Amino acid sequence: MLSEFDLIKQFFQRPRAGRAALGIGDDCALLAPSPGMQMAISSDMLVEDRHFFAGADPRMLGHKCLAVNLSDLAAMGAKPVAFTLALALPAAEPAWLGEFAAGLFALADLHGCELIGGDTTKGPLNICITIFGELAPGQALRRDAAVPGDDLWISGTLGDARLALAGYRREVALDEIALRAAGARMHMPTPRVDLGLALSSARLARAAIDISDGLAGDLGHILAASHVGATVDVDALPAGPVLAAQPQALRRRFCAAGGDDYELCFTAAAGQREAILAAGAASGSAVTRVGRIDAAPGLRLVDAHGQPLALQLAGFDHFASP
């Protein structure tokens, strides 16, 4: 039987090469931001049957639970530094743990993000990561910084993760190839870390958020915090390649209020358009202008002709009735 300490040693303790002054193995890790920098800190907890299916592929799960945290750093424009991992497991299964760690560390290494500590315990499967990035004071892309007249931008594409969920639930008929392609967006999201960093370090964007609960809901947090409104051209929203082949009504709905997209939604002055397109190209993330910030409160969804659209939308709320 694998003990708690063997488990950590075998799967999660690696030769030290990171930034932390002290990593796994003491009561605390020791970490300092670079001189003059702030730490950006975020926690996400992923629960079986809520954020992922029971029996989910452990390698993809290892990727996803770090990806959603990296996405929070991206939305702030922070550079990833380190993370802690707290893990409740029904049992210590070496095969599962090996795959989980492989998926986790592949993404961590891609972003130079070091595992510095955490906790393991027996219990219903639950994965809680707290992530640490760094940025200069004043560099953060805050939710309260949008200004009327700002352009509204989206990275990458939207809706394929939500389409995959509909496919798994058999609410939408998808062939196997389509389901697999859309499912990859759900299980292996790409955090837009380089884009976020480019937007913040060159002060290209004002406000930003990552889209985890659907664009309408998450954009709503920017609007509320900034005391502004927005007009979004729903037909300009960049649908994922699988969703793009679906009927217009579904495309509009899953783009405007999907979920699990982990793309960035950000605002920027009109004078930054060229620079933002260049930053998108340089960071390997498409960026699309989809609307504008208004002084009048509220979110207005319009079609390609500027006509108001009445869509039934709801952001995801973990405690809402099903």
Place this chain on the structure above:
Amino acid sequence: MLSEFDLIKQFFQRPRAGRAALGIGDDCALLAPSPGMQMAISSDMLVEDRHFFAGADPRMLGHKCLAVNLSDLAAMGAKPVAFTLALALPAAEPAWLGEFAAGLFALADLHGCELIGGDTTKGPLNICITIFGELAPGQALRRDAAVPGDDLWISGTLGDARLALAGYRREVALDEIALRAAGARMHMPTPRVDLGLALSSARLARAAIDISDGLAGDLGHILAASHVGATVDVDALPAGPVLAAQPQALRRRFCAAGGDDYELCFTAAAGQREAILAAGAASGSAVTRVGRIDAAPGLRLVDAHGQPLALQLAGFDHFASP
């Protein structure tokens, strides 16, 4: 029905008065240690039926889940600064949340430790706190710093929390008053934050750990990390007031390998004895000298006459067979 966002606003978002540059409500919190200081970071995950009983008093639970994290800072000698809270709840019950938050914030305010972010989701009850303290480089009480010849010290008293567990399980007969007194040690542990800080800031102690899984097991981590051994006078171990009235065999066993004590076990040069007693008195935590660090590896338990004791001891391992 209470939404996820209302829940955070109603129970966890408070008027800002803390150190963080940005607290709850954005993709990340922003925090920097004081100039020249490091951050000490620790995560603990508490699971229902594992770390606390189903139906546990929510106010005491709010206290305990922060206390065990503060205890990790104390063991490092770090000053508490802030924490994140990730919470999986079967349902959003206002009465439960109100009590939980009251217990949590009472202890947080006592130590000037600010809640700066986190996550809430539906799921089997799980509480994951990541805590942030600060200390000067070189100030940390690390596990690998014990030296042969060091005294071995314990703060407070041991074994009452383990005795309460035995009482609840009816392995030991305790009257109601005794069970309540011992139970208070289990449900409302006192993190030795001020003592830890005094030991590290005046460089009184060398190595330290907090005793969560039983003295023998946790001291074993210091011995392994420092490549040393130790001799412990089991009869010198300070038994809790309820355990003190129990037979010697039980007293020895629950002092040497109880669990849930959240006292500090630390080593120090013999020349520091007076200063350590003074630091204990000043910080309101009794300190007791219970043994010494040896060059020879292994943990030797002896009685008051220095004779070897053969106790059946096992530290707590979350993945060991029951």
